[in-house]
Amino acid sequence: MSAPVLEVKGVTKAFGERQVLRGIDLTVGEHEAVALIGASGSGKSTLLRCIDLLEEIDDGDVFLDGEVITDPAVSPVAVRRRLGFVFQAYNLFPHMTALQNVMIGERHAHGARKAEAEERGRALMARFGLAGREDDRPDNLSGGQQQRVAIARAFAGKPRALLLDEVTSALDPELVGEVLAAVRDLKQAGMTMVIATHEMSFAREVADQVAFLHAGRILELGPPERVLEHPEREETRRFLGRLLAAGRI
Amino acid sequence: MTEAATIPASERRLEREAAKRRRSRRGAAIAALSSVLVIGGLAVLVLTSNGWPEVRETFFSWTEFKNAFGEVLSGFWLDVKVFMGVEVAVLVIALALALIRVSRSSGLFPLRLLSTVFVDVSRGIPTVLMVYLIGFGVPALQIVKPAPDPAILGAIALTISYSGYVSEVYRAGIRSVHRGQHDAALAVGLTHSQAMRLVILPQGIRRVAPPLLNDFISLQKDAALISIIGPVEAFRAAQIIQGENFNFTPLVAAALLYLAVTVPLARVVDRMGGTEGAVR
Numbered sequence: 255m256s257a258p259v260l261e262v263k264g265v266t267k268a269f270g271e272r273q274v275l276r277g278i279d280l281t282v283g284e285h286e287a288v289a290l291i292g293a294s295g296s297g298k299s300t301l302l303r304c305i306d307l308l309e310e311i312d313d314g315d316v317f318l319d320g321e322v323i324t325d326p327a328v329s330p331v332a333v334r335r336r337l338g339f340v341f342q343a344y345n346l347f348p349h350m351t352a353l354q355n356v357m358i359g360e361r362h363a364h365g366a367r368k369a370e371a372e373e374r375g376r377a378l379m380a381r382f383g384l385a386g387r388e389d390d391r392p393d394n395l396s397g398g399q400q401q402r403v404a405i406a407r408a409f410a411g412k413p414r415a416l417l418l419d420e421v422t423s424a425l426d427p428e429l430v431g432e433v434l435a436a437v438r439d440l441k442q443a444g445m446t447m448v449i450a451t452h453e454m455s456f457a458r459e460v461a462d463q464v465a466f467l468h469a470g471r472i473l474e475l476g477p478p479e480r481v482l483e484h485p486e487r488e489e490t491r492r493f494l495g496r497l498l499a500a501g502r503i
Numbered sequence: 504m505t506e507a508a509t510i511p512a513s514e515r516r517l518e519r520e521a522a523k524r525r526r527s528r529r530g531a532a533i534a535a536l537s538s539v540l541v542i543g544g545l546a547v548l549v550l551t552s553n554g555w556p557e558v559r560e561t562f563f564s565w566t567e568f569k570n571a572f573g574e575v576l577s578g579f580w581l582d583v584k585v586f587m588g589v590e591v592a593v594l595v596i597a598l599a600l601a602l603i604r605v606s607r608s609s610g611l612f613p614l615r616l617l618s619t620v621f622v623d624v625s626r627g628i629p630t631v632l633m634v635y636l637i638g639f640g641v642p643a644l645q646i647v648k649p650a651p652d653p654a655i656l657g658a659i660a661l662t663i664s665y666s667g668y669v670s671e672v673y674r675a676g677i678r679s680v681h682r683g684q685h686d687a688a689l690a691v692g693l694t695h696s697q698a699m700r701l702v703i704l705p706q707g708i709r710r711v712a713p714p715l716l717n718d719f720i721s722l723q724k725d726a727a728l729i730s731i732i733g734p735v736e737a738f739r740a741a742q743i744i745q746g747e748n749f750n751f752t753p754l755v756a757a758a759l760l761y762l763a764v765t766v767p768l769a770r771v772v773d774r775m776g777g778t779e780g781a782v783r
Contacts, residue, residue, distance in 0.1 A: 345683040
């Protein structure tokens with residue numbers, strides 16, 4: 255196995271009195287997709303935000319390609335340029351067109367020339383089924399289209415790993431499929447990914463490993479067949495049982 | 504071709520549309536009638552009052568108007584120069600103040616403190632007093648000789664007063680942009696200042712453009728305040744003629760000139776307010 259792309263070691267994070275992460279260890283290898291599952295508030299989003307340095311961790315360390323990135327001496331901007339993040343609520347820039355959203359990182363963070371960034375932006379939009387929507391404002395796109403623009407935007411910076419934070423949770427059910435197809439495409443292209451998700455069937459299909467988070471700890475980690483079908487922990491069984499009862503599996 | 508046009512209209516729909524037309528005709532009739540009553544009533548009240556012939560002569564004399572208009576207009580030109588200059592200066596200075604106040608960098612702490620004090624003080628002093636203090640205080644310091652043009656000192660006073668207000672408008676705009684926008688800007692690899700310039704400010708400023716222009720309407724009127732330290736702008740020019748002829752028409756002429764610049768701006772503000780999903 256090649257050297258891990260991402261390594262999370264003993265990470266803790268509290269917001270005031272609330273301890274959200276209580277010592278997380280996780281290793282994500284090259285081309286590997288790890289699905290983070292768990293109830294709302296279990297720490298999935300916070301973990302992703304900590305990896306992208308959108309939150310400052312309290313203890314532990316995160317390594318990207320073997321280098322520590324959670325050191326005060328490391329520039330967070332430089333780290334974020336090597337990672338991609340897709341938000342639950344898309345967070346597209348509403349005053350820019352879809353294409354400008356996809357290009358902004360290349361233009362302003364990676365110093366690409368305009369023509370170059372535009373060409374790549376158009377190609378990426380076509381790849382995610384958005385050809386013809388380049389000049390639309392996010393407002394004029396469906397939720398599924400917006401999220402695909404957001405995926406293209408995150409992917410445009412040629413990240414070493416993509417962090418996906420419940421990218422289908424804000425979507426109408428009939429739009430979920432097109433976004434999952436985009437993620438599947440990235441997986442086939444060999445993208446290293448950490449995916450926080452509530453879509454268990456999708457986790458089973460795309461993830462190499464599933465991590466079950468509960469109260470800020472990873473309680474169970476393993477291949478999807480094992481964690482989802484033969485969970486060892488009572489908490490995992492209860493969580494999956496609740497999803498089953500809600501008709502979400 | 505819209506779908507609605509291709510569906511043949513039913514009896515029920517025609518009936519509904521006829522009712523809607525009747526309702527809107529009735530609404531228009533009521534609006535017209537009540538306007539005539541109110542405006543006509545007020546006109547009758549004013550025109551039949553005992554003092555009206557006197558008032559018409561001293562406030563609305565056409566001869567006096569023609570006489571005074573040229574001078575009042577040239578005074579107004581000074582107002583225009585002052586408020587245009589002040590508007591540009593305020594836009595820049597207020598933005599700088601707002602950016603300093605929202606910054607988190609510890610190196611900027613002294614500037615942040617100064618900006619906060621400046622905003623508090625500049626907003627807290629009546630504009631008329633500010634004009635007085637700058638207009639007489641700065642020349643007394645004798646830093647530059649000869650003393651600067653009072654119109655410029657007046658413009659500086661207005662700039663100080665309005666920068667405080669407008670910086671708060673900017674700050675409100677910046678803070679109204681959802682935090683997720685900043686996160687997303689950082690996530691694509693932008694620096695904090697790039698995020699501000701490319702993502703936060705364009706959205707925030709657009710959002711506060713109406714209140715910002717509203718402050719400018721107020722500023723365009725307040726340009727008259729510089730007259731208290733000497734410069735002969737529209738109000739002062741009108742007042743001088745009024746003092747000579749004991750007729751108030753020149754002041755009415757000045758009022759019309761102020762309206763000529765503030766009303767169009769007010770209409771622009773109105774129109775902007777209606778564009779973004781406002782309650783109608």
